[in-house]
Amino acid sequence: MGCNNVIRKMSSSSSHVDNGSIAHHLPSIPSVSSFLQVVHRHRISPWPAVSMEEAMTSIENSMPEGRCKFIPATLAKPGHVLVSQVVARSNVPEYHTSTKDGYAVIAADPSPTRRVVGVQVAAPTTPDAHTLQLGECIRVCTGSILPHGADAVVMVENTILVQHDGNEEGVIEVKTTVKKGQDVRLPGADIKEGDVLLEAGTVLGPAEIGILASNARRDIEVYRRPRVCVMSTGNEILDCTMDEQLCPGQVRDSNRPQLMALFRSRGFKPIDAGIVPDTREHLLGGLITAFRYSSVVVTTGGVSMGEKDLMKEVLEKDLKFKIHFGRVWMKPGLPATFATGMVDDLPCAVFALPGNPVSSFVCAELFAVPALRKMGGYLKPHHTLIKVTLANSLKLDSRPEYARAILREPSASSASSSSSDSSSTVFLPTAYTTGTQCSSRLLSMAGGNLLLRLPARSSECTELPAGTVIDALVVGAL
Amino acid sequence: MGCNNVIRKMSSSSSHVDNGSIAHHLPSIPSVSSFLQVVHRHRISPWPAVSMEEAMTSIENSMPEGRCKFIPATLAKPGHVLVSQVVARSNVPEYHTSTKDGYAVIAADPSPTRRVVGVQVAAPTTPDAHTLQLGECIRVCTGSILPHGADAVVMVENTILVQHDGNEEGVIEVKTTVKKGQDVRLPGADIKEGDVLLEAGTVLGPAEIGILASNARRDIEVYRRPRVCVMSTGNEILDCTMDEQLCPGQVRDSNRPQLMALFRSRGFKPIDAGIVPDTREHLLGGLITAFRYSSVVVTTGGVSMGEKDLMKEVLEKDLKFKIHFGRVWMKPGLPATFATGMVDDLPCAVFALPGNPVSSFVCAELFAVPALRKMGGYLKPHHTLIKVTLANSLKLDSRPEYARAILREPSASSASSSSSDSSSTVFLPTAYTTGTQCSSRLLSMAGGNLLLRLPARSSECTELPAGTVIDALVVGAL
Structure with missing residues (x-):
């Protein structure tokens, strides 16, 4: 395809730019108020540059609420955040348990040798009929339930086999002194019934998933992972899956791939909202479409002082959103913009970030990631x-x-x-x-x-x- | 179900223990050499406890090689590791480009006012016929290609509109001095053709994915994400999705869920190899099955001094693997075992870890994670x-x-x-x-x-x- 009239081509065929995006679901374009003529544009930004602290505070106060759901505990994944605390249903261990491979004995038993009268491996078992007597021991493994009457375990390393029939152990000698309770784990030693295993707001990792698995809890309430639409704007932006050869003036879109990857790697669900041309009609249509998929949209481009920088006007005049800030006194990302409002009676938010790839990346990290973490239930949403x-x-x-x-x-x-x-x-x-x-x-x-x-x-x-x-x-x- | 004879039940029905695992693909059990009688077992571990340094060195020297594949650059995901370096295919930007919203001018132009003779928005464009003359300027945006003849940009904030026809700008006044090259990004300023964009061994994150997207590279060679089978062993182990009520002596399996989650959260592909009972036949069969899915298997349980601790024997005598270490002088995880060998002519490795949940977790993190990272192409596989x-x-x-x-x-x-x-x-x-x-x-x-x-x-x-x-x-x- 030639490079002439590419603007018009891109505008009318934006649905073909990126097949993986939601752009091909663009609704009929709502009418917008008349275009602000270039001679009436602001020549100095009307937006005060707020401090980072002010910016973060207005985000914190204005983001939509996160949503919750119940899931089977066995489907818990790293990154899920608990809505409420998880309490232990039973003791771990439930019984007196050996912590060593060896022999269950009576600590006060004065006899230096003990007859091996049975075996208790780590396995499901019925309550044992036999009660251990003086002069006796029962062979146990790590994890075996302690037999009745036993109150200590001697590890195999501290014993000698002094008599056997070639097949089964007969008598062992205990080489060390034995203390009552030695190498025995008491019921509830690891976890007591009713203990708080995981607090509300816990971000599940592998260890927490192990703790849930050990607890036989059927289901847990977690925050839904926030969804976030990622949209690039600009007539000059070419999808990175398109032709290798750029026309003069075209720029390959690296913002969407990098922000999608950023949000995914932070545990959110990014949705590709495609590339939207620089007209108020297209921007409004693109945003309204995106809000069908997610209550948070992150856009790049169109927020600075150029004549095609229409995003703030679209947010304020067409969507009737409140712009909490339109510039932030920081670098890189001075024109970073944050706005909230209602779409179809649901609270929505837009992070309209600068188009420069580093600015958009740093601003997404600084503003959008903590905001999405908070929506996702994180008690500490900010970066360490x-x-x-x-x-x-x-x-x-x-x-x-x-x-x-x-x-x-x-x-x-x-x-x-x-x-x-x-x-x-x-x-x-x-x-x-x-x-x-x-x-x-x-x-x-x-x-x-x-x-x-x-x-x-x-x-x-x-x-x-x-x-x-x-x-x-x-x-x-x- | 009652708790009597559960051992026999579990052995014969292990395929039903966990439907999500590969255990129901168990092959016919190979015969193994005769069972070592308990009276002949070692009473002191025959395995020297090696130092952490020795353990890490033998892992580093003995792990199977990682494998590679080509993928479209647009499918690169966080965690992919580059096999070879990526070189820039073209300059970024390709042309002289404005870094501000404003006016392209001739810096040496002495006239305080300039006629606005055209507009160059950031958009695909054909090479411009007009060459900028003294007294003229062309309105530009951030990202616009600099028009012919222009050598600087004045930002809109530093200009006054002094004449217009109510529709289009006529003449502007430049309020500041203009330096040649000001607010102009030179071709290749960000990236020069031939520059190394990403080195071999780079672990792709969001920023690297953005860099790939900006470069129009069609495909890249990456390491395959290592697959790793995770297997629990022990007659006493109950799958955590099973009945809430444990029989005496049963333990809920938290090791598999936590290690699966650990490996997944580290970017590997864990495969559920189920729960395998404590017999040499079952252990051997379980391992052989697992090696059909992955060249690395991580097991928990059966490596200590108990009479049901058969894993080392199975590895050494039945699988003919070399046990590089059978104990490590550290805590928690003294009996941690590492073995390698050939299965179906392919090099394979087993990390046979202790069954205690903390030991297995810490040992998987210390031993298996760096080993898998190295297989996956990480230049720095060790923890920071x-x-x-x-x-x-x-x-x-x-x-x-x-x-x-x-x-x-x-x-x-x-x-x-x-x-x-x-x-x-x-x-x-x-x-x-x-x-x-x-x-x-x-x-x-x-x-x-x-x-x-x-x-x-x-x-x-x-x-x-x-x-x-x-x-x-x-x-x-x-």
Whole structure:
């Protein structure tokens, strides 16, 4: 296909741009109020740049509620969040149990040798008729129920077989002294009936799934994993599955794939809302379609000062949403926008992020991920902060900046060579920034697992020297 | 069902224990050499307890090779590992591009006002016929290709509209000085053709997926995600989906669910190999079946000194595997066993872990996870180590111990109150152990994201005081 008139082509055939997206379900386009002529546009942004704290607070106060469901406990998966606490239904173990392979004995038994009168392996068993007598022992395994009358276990390593018939043990000698209760696990030693096993708000991981499995609980109430529609906007954006050859002015869409992957890797359910052209009709139609699939939509592009930056107008004038903020005093992502409103009587939210790939990525991480975590029931939805030492000096921007960086483990040499105050930082991990921090340079995200929280430049401080200790948000696996 | 004779019932009906597992595909049981009589068993383990370093080295040297495949770049998912490096196919951007919403101008133009002679939005475009002249400008957006003749961009905020026809802009005034190249992104500024975008061994995350999408690369070679069969062993083990009521001596199987979840959450493909009873025939049959699905099998139970602990014998005598280690001098998990051999001419490996839920979990994390990561192409398969401050004192064991703990962010108060040497640890995160560290007490895993590496007890040091700085393995999300 040639490159002439591609705008018109893309507009009329957006349903073919991406077959995996929901774009082909676009409804009939609602009419929108007349287009704001370019001569009447704002030449200075009318949106105050709010602080990060203000931005986070308005998100926290305005996000839609999360939803819950019951699932069989055996279908619990890592990432599920408990709505209510889980209480132990029974003791673990339920009976006195051997913690060693050896012999169940009577501790006070004075005889140095014991007759092996039976075997109690770890297996389902009926209550035993025999009660252990002085001079006797019963062979047991780790996990065996302690026989009646026994009050201690001697591990096999501390015994000698002194008599046998070539087939079964006859008499053993106990080489050590025996204390009552030794190597015996009491009923409820691990878990007592009624104990709180998992608190409300617990994020299930492998260990918590094991705990649920051990408890015979039939079902649990968990938060639904939040769904989130991801939409790219812009006439210049080409789906990355399309032709290899770009027309001049076209840009391959990396925002949708990376944000879909980001949300998926954080445990949410991303939905592909496709690429929507820069007209109010298309943007409105695209958003309304997306809200049929999810109460949260994340868009990229169209939020800055260009004549095709129509997203804020669509949100405010066409959707009648409240824009909580239209700019944030941070970098990268100054024009980041957050709005909420009702669609079909349901509360909905839009994170309208800048189109630059790094800005959209960092803003999705900073704003959308904690918001979705909160919807998903996380008690601590925010990123963990750790202290790190800067490997290299960093120039400060007029805005507070989130610099992409990679954590390296602390080592004596790097700490002493890069640290200005080695006594306080010798044990701290070192953060290496990922090259040029230009907001279009997605390469600066590669391998990053930290966002360094750099303060804004001041007259006293324009640069942080290597060795400075600063806060970093953990945004990837360490 | 009653509890009598449950052993025999479980043996003959193991195929019904768990419908989701592969156990119902059990092949005809191969014959095994005659059962070792209990009177001839070892009373002291014949297996030397190797050090953690030796254990890790033999795993590293003996694991089967990972396998690779080509996939379309658009199907790359977080966790995929690149076999070979990815090189940029073209410059990003391909043309001189505006980084601001504003006007493309000639920097050396002395005129304070410029006629707006055209518009270049961010959109597919044909090469422009017009070459910008002195006194002219062209309106551009972020991402617009710079028009011919222009060499700088003035952002809209730094301009005034001085003349228009009510519909289209006529003349603007530039309020600032203009530097050549200002707000223009050069071709290749972000990525140059031929640049290495992603190195071999890169673990793909959301950012890397965005980088691949921006590069129009058709396919990439990645490591296959390792598959791993997870098998529980023991006559006393009941599938956790079964009856709520346990017979005396039965134990609910929490090991399989937790290890399946562990491996899944680490990006591998776990396969449920069911519960296998404690006979050599069943164990051998279960392993042979499992190896049809995966070259790595992780089992729990049957590796200690009990008379039903037959796994090592099955591995060595029946499967003819080489047991690289049969005990490791660590806690929890002393009897952890690792063996490799050939099955159907393919190299295979078994991690035969102890049955206690905490031991199996910690050993799977310490031994199997790095081994599978290495098979999966990770260049750094081992856990990240960080330094942490102990919140509470910890008694040391005769063996080096891996204690489960939770990281808390550093705070001035906790650091100063718990630290014995606040100058060196004031910035360090604090690790809180998760209660009684008994190896059967799975509750001690809940919420844990660290394994503290505690040294073995010595005559000089039997306890680490609160405030001690030690190494911790990161095993969960921070």
